[in-house]
Amino acid sequence: MDDLNSTVHPSCLQEPPLAIEVINRLDLFGIVLYSIFTFMSSVCFLLYLEECVYVYRKVPPPKKTTIMWVNGSAPVIATMSCLGMWIPRATMFTDMTSNSYFAVVIYKFLTLMLQELGGDEMFLRRNKNNKFRISTGPCCCCCPCLPFVPVTRRLLFWLKVGSLQYAILKTALSVFSIVLWTNGNFDLSDLEITGAAIWINPFIGVLTITSLWPVAIVFMNTRNTLRSLKIIPKYAMYQLVLVLSQLQAAIISILSLDGTIACSPPFSSSARGSMLSQQLMIIEMFIITLVTRLLYRRTYDPLPMDITENDNAHNTHISLTASPAQEDTV
Known part of the structure; x- marks a missing residue:
């Protein structure tokens, strides 16, 4: 074991380098590469700010706030990846x-x-006679025997709770992980049963799957209604950001911990894996930002009523106009 350690570069066993060490070791190619990545993340952020101004002026509340949140996922990830690329020790944060x-x-x-469908009340009104299929991914896509569920206010409540719990618990667990890290109890590379990461990360994975299920249920049962609002490509971009930011990063992290991604001084295997993940993420989020800008930067007209609702309204109008005529005849 001593012979093995003597052949390993000392920096491969150390913490990620400081930002000044990364800057001092950059050659001409590295300077150009880091400049390109920084430019791409800056463009993502500026495009997002411009789109926020457009949405704020053109879209009525509360939809404009929701669009700003959803459309900011790629620029935020690109900006954070750029910071992590320049400051390797801040990667976890x-x-x-x-x-x-x-x-x-x-x-x-x-x-x-739900807002594209007119809000909660309109959503319940449109689907009061419908039943939703809940055998969708990522939880129950291989359970077609599950019954169809009637659309009620209770179902809508649990759909919202299923997604909201992840937003709350993920943030709380992130803060808790940082607190444990400052005390030396949280290390992503520590896969021992006594480590905190081996317990927190699988629990977060379960919360993630649980939160994705309600979104998939609503999308699969309303995509035909929202097809004119380009909900399918919007959902595809949302899923793509999820896969790239979660699954791709997890695969690269596993490869770096396994030693497949070799150490390259001053970066250890895990630090180099994080750096490669961040650089890939900047490129991918830059492309996604351009695509989502085409999808969301537009005017938002209200969704037309269903045919049955139009028929009911038309019949009501005919009956009201016919009543005075009948009274005159009498």
């Missing part, structure tokens, strides 16, 4: 900030679909 923000976005996307 930037990642937790991004994940906590996206936890709120999951709930906000559910709220956005």
